[in-house]
Amino acid sequence: MKKKVLITGGAGFLGSHLCDRFLAEGYHVIAMDNLLTGDISNIEHLMGNKDFEFHHHDVSKYVHVAGDLEYVLHFASPASPIDYLKMPIQTMKVGSLGTHNCLGLAKDKGARMLIASTSEVYGDPLVHPQKEDYWGNVNPVGPRGVYDEAKRFQEALTMAYHTYHGLETRIVRIFNTFGPRMRLDDGRVLPAFISQALRGEDLTAFGDGSQTRSFTYVDDLVEGIYRLLKSDYAGPVNIGNPDEITIKEFGEEIIKLTGSKSKIIYKDLPKDDPKQRKPDISLAKEVLDWEPKYTRGEGLKPTLEYFKEKVLK
Numbered sequence: 001m002k003k004k005v006l007i008t009g010g011a012g013f014l015g016s017h018l019c020d021r022f023l024a025e026g027y028h029v030i031a032m033d034n035l036l037t038g039d040i041s042n043i044e045h046l047m048g049n050k051d052f053e054f055h056h057h058d059v060s061k062y063v064h065v066a067g068d069l070e071y072v073l074h075f076a077s078p079a080s081p082i083d084y085l086k087m088p089i090q091t092m093k094v095g096s097l098g099t100h101n102c103l104g105l106a107k108d109k110g111a112r113m114l115i116a117s118t119s120e121v122y123g124d125p126l127v128h129p130q131k132e133d134y135w136g137n138v139n140p141v142g143p144r145g146v147y148d149e150a151k152r153f154q155e156a157l158t159m160a161y162h163t164y165h166g167l168e169t170r171i172v173r174i175f176n177t178f179g180p181r182m183r184l185d186d187g188r189v190l191p192a193f194i195s196q197a198l199r200g201e202d203l204t205a206f207g208d209g210s211q212t213r214s215f216t217y218v219d220d221l222v223e224g225i226y227r228l229l230k231s232d233y234a235g236p237v238n239i240g241n242p243d244e245i246t247i248k249e250f251g252e253e254i255i256k257l258t259g260s261k262s263k264i265i266y267k268d269l270p271k272d273d274p275k276q277r278k279p280d281i282s283l284a285k286e287v288l289d290w291e292p293k294y295t296r297g298e299g300l301k302p303t304l305e306y307f308k309e310k311v312l313k
Contacts, residue, residue: 002028002051004068006111008059008102009075011038013181014116014174014218018073019043021222023051030065034058036090037078042181059098060090069109071229074102074154075116081144081270082187088146095150096157103161103169112168114229115158117236119175119277120148129244129278132173132236142272155236162234170228175240175279179218179299180306190215193251194304197260198311207269209248214278216241217299220292227288240279241292257300 005022009015010031015038022029023046031043032055046052057063059076077094078084084091099115106113122130123138138148155171162169178190185191189205196203216239224239245253251264284290 002026003070004028004030004065005071005073006030006032006065006069006105007073007075008032008063008098009038009077009116010054011035011040011043012075012079013042013179013183014177014221015075016042016181017179017218017222018075018225019046019052021226023049025226027051027070029053030055032057032059032063033076036087037083037183037186039183059101060093063101063105065105065109069105069111072102072106072111072113073116073225073229074099074113077116077150078147079118080183080186080188082185084147085143091146092150095154099154099157103158103167107161107165107167112170112229113158114170114172114225115154117151117155117171117173119173119238119240119279120144121152121155121173122274123148124272124274125276128276129242129280130238131280132238132283139272143270144272169234170231171234171236172225172228173236173238174221175216175238176213176277177216177218177221179303182303182306184307184310189213189247189250191307193254194258194307195311197254197258197262198307200260200262202263202265203251203254205247205251205264205266206273207247208266209251209264210246211269211273211275212244212246212277213250214241214244215296215299216292217294217296220294224284224288224290227290231288233287237284237288238279238281239284239290240281241296242278242281243296244278245296257304
């Protein structure tokens with residue numbers, strides 16, 4: 001019998017790529033998703049695979065899987081501002097109740113659990129680059145608080161299960177990630193810029209364009225997550241690409257890459273939007289022997305081809 005892995009949010013951008021990876025590694029994969037922000041088209045190519053099953057379910061209610069289970073990967077959550085601002089209660093519930101249900105399942109099955117945390121736990125950081133021992137600068141009652149605090153609570157609850165129950169847990173702090181299967185309309189800068197450039201529209205940047213982001217290609221992220229899951233390190237680990245770029249520079253890069261005649265226009269920066277984002281990945285290098293292999297340019301090529309099919313069809 002093949003070992004089983006449960007991936008919540010399995011029809012999402014990251015979850016679907018993880019399904020691919022674990023099937024390739026010889027696991028039986030159970031993807032669970034309520035399709036609130038996930039898309040069944042992300043996993044349609046897996047539906048005929050005897051080692052893959054899909055459960056249309058909301059993990060905030062309960063989680064049940066029959067039989068043995070080796071791993072639980074909790075990736076269910078709205079993850080973009082446009083989603084969690086529209087669905088604040090659901091975002092808090094999947095980060096709290098959903099995490100509690102998944103941890104309970106892992107404890108019952110004797111499974112190892114990995115949670116998808118985020119660089120947003122650092123808020124609008126006062127420390128740069130961001131290292132795992134930085135506690136963050138988060139506004140709990142601001143518009144982004146529903147996502148930031150859901151993830152911070154998720155980390156705290158996971159660590160409580162680790163220390164109190166002795167549960168094998170792993171925490172990955174994910175920085176901006178991109179690649180095929182990203183949603184065009186999720187409000188994040190990369191899909192917005194590429195979609196606008198392909199349509200010949202002006203690129204909409206918020207703030208004056210001086211704020212920074214660091215973009216990780218999805219294959220690098222999946223490799224980092226896989227190594228973390230298999231490691232013996234229980235603390236949070238940053239997985240991201242430290243190649244930092246300003247929003248203005250990134251917009252210019254997308255215009256050049258697409259051959260668009262678009263311009264960059266600037267609008268007011270949303271409240272509590274981070275001014276800087278760059279991971280310190282020293283810990284990942286040390287405990288996982290991991291660092292990104294793909295440059296931003298290398299990752300943008302397949303991403304652009306994916307977006308062309310969606311935007312220009």
